[in-house]
Amino acid sequence: MNEASLARACVAEAVGTFLLVLFGTGSVAAAVLTGAQVGVWQVAAVWGFGVTLAIYATAAVSGAHLNPAVTLAVAVLRRESFPRSRILPYWGAQLAGAVLAGTAVLVTFSPFLDRFEAEHGIDRGAAGSEASAMVFGEYFPNPAMFGTGSEAEALISPLQAVGIEAFGTAILVFMIFALTEPRNGARPAWLAPFFIGFTVAVLISLFAPATQAGWNPARDLGPRLVAFAAGWGEIAIPGPQGGFWVYIAGPLVGGLVGGAAYDRLVRPGLTRGFDVSDELPRL
Numbered sequence: 001m002n003e004a005s006l007a008r009a010c011v012a013e014a015v016g017t018f019l020l021v022l023f024g025t026g027s028v029a030a031a032v033l034t035g036a037q038v039g040v041w042q043v044a045a046v047w048g049f050g051v052t053l054a055i056y057a058t059a060a061v062s063g064a065h066l067n068p069a070v071t072l073a074v075a076v077l078r079r080e081s082f083p084r085s086r087i088l089p090y091w092g093a094q095l096a097g098a099v100l101a102g103t104a105v106l107v108t109f110s111p112f113l114d115r116f117e118a119e120h121g122i123d124r125g126a127a128g129s130e131a132s133a134m135v136f137g138e139y140f141p142n143p144a145m146f147g148t149g150s151e152a153e154a155l156i157s158p159l160q161a162v163g164i165e166a167f168g169t170a171i172l173v174f175m176i177f178a179l180t181e182p183r184n185g186a187r188p189a190w191l192a193p194f195f196i197g198f199t200v201a202v203l204i205s206l207f208a209p210a211t212q213a214g215w216n217p218a219r220d221l222g223p224r225l226v227a228f229a230a231g232w233g234e235i236a237i238p239g240p241q242g243g244f245w246v247y248i249a250g251p252l253v254g255g256l257v258g259g260a261a262y263d264r265l266v267r268p269g270l271t272r273g274f275d276v277s278d279e280l281p282r283l
Helices: 003-034 040-062 068-077 084-119 158-180 189-211 217-235 240-265
Strands: none
Touching (some): 003 084, 068 217, 158 189
8 A cells, every 4th residue: 555545545544433433422412412312222223323334435445444443453463454554544543533523523512511511510520520521432330320429430440341341342343353254255245334333233232331332442532532622621531530541452452352363263264255045945
């Protein structure tokens, strides 16, 4: 890939991550601030479709990583197709797209944020304001379900949270590798973006009560930087219990584990292209 091609790929990564984070954090904002979505699954479904649309829009140009954890796993485990020299440019583009998306959500929902904080007596940047900051960054446990303060914090420690983030991201990257493996004839290739998005939705529905289900360092850090600048301060970074690192370290480690698990446990069995028709009854 020459410099011009890399630049185009980075633009695509920025655009795709912008779309992903816009749809995702927008759904959280609509749910928390207006009640537009009811329940975790509705938010998860919007997230999943956002991921799908972002992949369809940009995959032909950049591969649609849209996630630093995916980029790291691909660079380490698929070096023949993605050299490690592209890691930092991709990460920079992904973070830029996430910051722009967080800014768009802030501008769009600013009146609703002000009303929400006024109605709930929230002093932005003070203890307890993660109830509104969760529109941007992520917190453990989910403030919308368990509130804030010491009793909520006692439910999940930072180490438990980083383990959940690593576990969820491992499953996500495992499925991405499975759905994009050329020798996996059982995969519906043109529907791979949909099933990747559906994987995200399922994981969110399971683990959002615990950690808000990030699985993507750019998705969390970009909007979190916007929240920091918009007045949440230390509630955004470093966050309660200093926990913002959970959403960076967990996915980066988990992505490598999930990709390696696929390569060690499943990929060696793909000795030939499997076709689902092989298992269908002959009519």
